[in-house]
Amino acid sequence: MAKTVCIVGAGPSGLVAAKTLLHDTPQHSFKVTIFEAQSRIGGLWPTRKDDAIGLVHPLMVTNQSRHTVQFSDFSWQDSVPQFPKAWQVGQYLEQYTNEYSGADIRLGHKVVKTDLQGDGSWKVEVESSRGSQTETFDYLLVTTGFFGKPIWPVHVPKEADVPIIHSSEYRDLQSLLAQSSHRGGKILVVGGQMSGIETAATIATHLSSAIHSPGKKIIQEPESYSIHHIAHRPSWVFPLFTSPKPAASAPPFLPCDLPSYNLANRPHPLTNSQGHISTEAARTSNSICQSILGTDQGEFSPETKIDGDLLDQQPFVAMSSYYMNLVKSGFIKVINGRLSSFDKNMATLSSPNERISDVAAVVLATGFDPSPALSFLPQSVLETISHSPAHPNLPVALAFHGTHHPSLPTLGFVGLYRSPYWGIMEMQARFVARLWTSNALESESPAFRQAIVDDDTISRTLALRTDPRVSQFPMGDYSFLMQEFSRALDIAITPPLGNTPPLATGKSMDILTPARYPSLSAATGRSPRAAQHTKSNLLATYETALAGLSSGRFVAAAVFRSLLGEWRLERTLSSRLPSHPSGRFSGTARFLLREGTEDGISPALVSKANSDSGPGLGLEYLYTEDGTFTAQDNPQISFRATRRYIWRYDETRDVLSVWFARTDEQDRADYLFHEVEFLPPVDEAETTVQGNTTPLTTGAAVEEKELKKDKRGWLAKASHLCIDDLYNVHYEFNFNAVNLKEWKLGYTVKGPKKDYTISGVYRR
Known part of the structure; x- marks a missing residue:
């Protein structure tokens, strides 16, 4: 007969715990009920752009990518950006719940009190709009996390x-x-x-x-x-x-x-x-x-x-x-x-x-204070797990990396972990499920038994509470914990999918993601869809790493981010026509951050971006420059010069673009000047094939090869036909690690009445 489990909280922890108990254990082992105080699932994560009830801004961007913010056997849609917004995480959780259904999820039901019975079962009191009710369960699983109250x-x-x-x-x-x-x-x-x-x-x-x-x-x-x-x-x-x-x-x-x-x-x-x-x-x-x-x-x-x-x-x-x-x-x-x-x-x-x-x-x-999220537990239980409101980073002392207490075999915890937690949550859920499906510890694998015998998490947690040199995330190193859970659970890490170009160390990327540790339903073929989701996750990570290392993907994003602020600008203009004097501009350029505007963008694209499932228009810069132009042949000819453009980054296409400003309202975009095309990278040490020097990338035009010769930094180009005048634009972006230190912008203009070259250097 199936054992009944009460899960408190329908955030990521509760949802992955329910999925694990229902889909990764012998069939009909558990009957799961989830009580969620809010009117939606997701916990912290809102499920809509206009969600106002959660503790997280719906438009907040995750600080880990979707390769870490994932469950092993559920993949993100390709249209979702590398760093999803909070509401997109909420929708991922909704889709995950639909994919792995079976739990009785009761929204608007708040657990207010629990009592441990003599036989180990739990009497659970819940309040809802229909009043108070009490039910009894074989197991209680706490998945309320750290965010009890601000x-x-x-x-x-x-x-x-x-x-x-x-x-x-x-x-x-x-x-x-x-x-x-x-x-x-x-x-x-x-x-x-x-x-x-x-x-x-x-x-x-x-x-x-x-x-x-x-x-x-x-x-x-x-x-x-x-x-x-x-x-x-x-x-x-x-x-x-x-x-x-x-x-x-x-x-x-x-x-x-x-x-x-x-x-x-x-x-x-x-x-x-x-x-x-x-x-x-x-x-x-x-x-x-x-x-x-x-x-x-x-x-x-x-x-x-x-x-x-x-x-x-x-x-x-x-x-x-x-x-x-x-x-x-x-x-x-x-x-x-x-x-x-x-x-x-x-x-x-x-x-x-x-x-x-x-x-x-x-x-x-x-x-946040996690204590209110544990207030439904009996005082005797709180004492057993060493609950301490004075230590919000380490509120309880639990065994094997925050999963249980040996004295309370029918009580489990998932999600009491700070740092990148999606993979850890999944592992914690698997560990608790293994504990509760074992008829006797002696029948378990040697690795699982030894992990419990060797575990010192409780004593280590108590010692860290008073340690003046405790780390920012004291519960453990993410990669180390994934290793320890995998050892205990006999889940071998799968090899990374494909090979990426070697790094400076000569090694390829060996990226840890939750999908590297497949679920039982995916690994055994019990669920072909789960296996396909796992494969999709692995493929997405491989393709992302390969694109970043070999084709310059995300360079546009790095450049756009680093442009913000003020630059010193020196620019020379060399004209071959007397109607356009040669000279030098000296001044400042400023990139002023603002929310994306609709100007110049087609109404269809604006509507799609701002739809309920659209990414929004993102951010853009109002570019302004102000300085003095001095003629080359006659230094007495000197005057103030200004320019304005709008710079945009399209996250969906990974494209940086520059737009002309309107002449009547210079803080508005008028029409597209050009899109910046980053040139495929060439390894600094060229390879030699049968005595011939060749770049590591193929298909590069001769012009691009010449542009790269003796250059440092990321190179880019663009072209724009303005009526009869052709603008050929060239960029060079020089980074110091993640930050732009200097960049160059030059272009030649040729037309019936124009023939000049501009070369500018921007320095912090």
């Missing part, structure tokens, strides 16, 4: 003269400032780790867009606001695309998690790199971060620089495409300190002793 610092009032909200509530500037009587002032973001950096960047992007977008302003006098980010210490901030070859002159780019989880870079068997961080380990980790980013971050702001004694401290990392350049451009002012009090519109910091006046709003990126 943490509100005790020294910050709930109400003040200005709006104060938690970062989970932030949606847009209009709603943030709606209740403010102030016009202009400082928007404070409090909290220096991942959510603080992400929130500060989001608000700064919204403010930049409010200032630089055409049409009616969404808030009054947006230029009178500034953003101040209070962080107690700097973090390493990684963009979403990084390079596995950061020292290359033309570095290839991949979604950040693919190089991070390249198993070829680590000795095997893997050892845990998280938990207690020694000084030596900290120095090594900080050195790796600096190598990947190519900087100690001091070039962006003294407050973001990591050097000196900070290199001996355990590193903190965050993900954001635009944060660092928003800091450099002055849109975000970073203050290293701690908020000690807030009164009226004045913030006081304890370190340094500083006051910040004229505050217009406060956004608290202070994390």
Whole structure:
């Protein structure tokens, strides 16, 4: 007879646990009921663009790619970007639930109390719109995660003269400032780790867009606001695309998690790199971060620089495409300190002793307290699992990497893990399912028995609670944990699909993804569809890595991200006609970030992008330059010169484009100037075949070969016919690891009345 299981929570953890119990165990082993307090599944992850009930902004972009944000046997649709938006993750979960049905999911049902019975069963009390009800289950599985309720610092009032909200509530500037009587002032973001950096960047992007977008302003006098980010210490901030070859002159780019989880870079068997961080380990980790980013971050702001004694401290990392350049451009002012009090519109910091006046709003990126998400458990159970509200990063002490407690054999946990957690959730669910399907531990495999015997997770967790050198993600190293679960469960990692071009180390990419550890239903052929989903996941990762390493995919994204801010521009114009004088332009160019606009784009494409399932118009830049042109033959002829363009990045096509600005409204796009075509990379060391030197890529035109000769950096070209004038455009983008340091733009113009060449250099 099937055993009954109560799962608390229909987020990713609850859904993968239900799927595992129903589809990866002997048939009819379990009957699963999921109670979800919200009116939808998904937990944190909203399922629609306009979802307002969750703790995550629907338009937030994941900080890990879909190759990590995946379950092993369910693939993403090809149309979804590498880094899905939160609402797309919610829809992935809806599709996953439909694919692997069978659980009784009861929405709008909140578990308020559970009681452990003498026979090990659980009496569960649930409240819904129909009142209270109680049912009894053989097993209880807790999948409520870390996000019980937002943490509100005790020294910050709930109400003040200005709006104060938690970062989970932030949606847009209009709603943030709606209740403010102030016009202009400082928007404070409090909290220096991942959510603080992400929130500060989001608000700064919204403010930049409010200032630089055409049409009616969404808030009054947006230029009178500034953003101040209070962080107690700097973090390493990684963009979403990084390079596995950061020292290359033309570095290839991949979604950040693919190089991070390249198993070829680590000795095997893997050892845990998280938990207690020694000084030596900290120095090594900080050195790796600096190598990947190519900087100690001091070039962006003294407050973001990591050097000196900070290199001996355990590193903190965050993900954001635009944060660092928003800091450099002055849109975000970073203050290293701690908020000690807030009164009226004045913030006081304890370190340094500083006051910040004229505050217009406060956004608290202070994390979450997981304790409320466990409040339905009996006090005796909470004591058994060493529950501690004082340690929100390590709220309970559970065996084998957060899955169970030996004293409570009918209680399991899935999803109590911080860091890239989709693969870990799936492994935790498999481990709990194995525990509950075993008639006796003695009948289990030697590996499973030994894993339980050797496990020291509970004692290690308790020790880390008071360790001053505990890591940012203390529960464990993602790759190491996947290895340990696979050993215990006898799930061998499958080989990567195909070979990628070798890295500087001479090794190919060996990228860890959840699909490398197939589910039982996929591995045994029990579910051909599951096997096909697993294969699709593996193929998607291989094709992504291959495209990034061999054809320059994602370079356009890396360039677009890194353009933000101000550049010094020197440009020469050499004319062969007297009607266009030769000369030199010297000035500044600025790339001003804003939300994508519809101007110049076909209505059909706009409608598709903005549909319920569309990706939206993304972000774009208003490009402005201002400086002085001096004639070559007559230096006394000198005048101010300005230009404006709109730069766009089409994520779906991975294409960077430049658009002419309208003459009547110069902050609006008029029509397409050109699309930037990045040239296929040629290995810096050319290969020789029978004495003939040939590039590693084929099909390159002679012009492209000549353009690449003796060049460094990524090269690109474009062409545009403007009435009778032909513009041939050439680019060279020079990176230092992930950041553009210098780039060149030149073009020749030929026509009945034009014959000149322009060559410009942009430097930070």
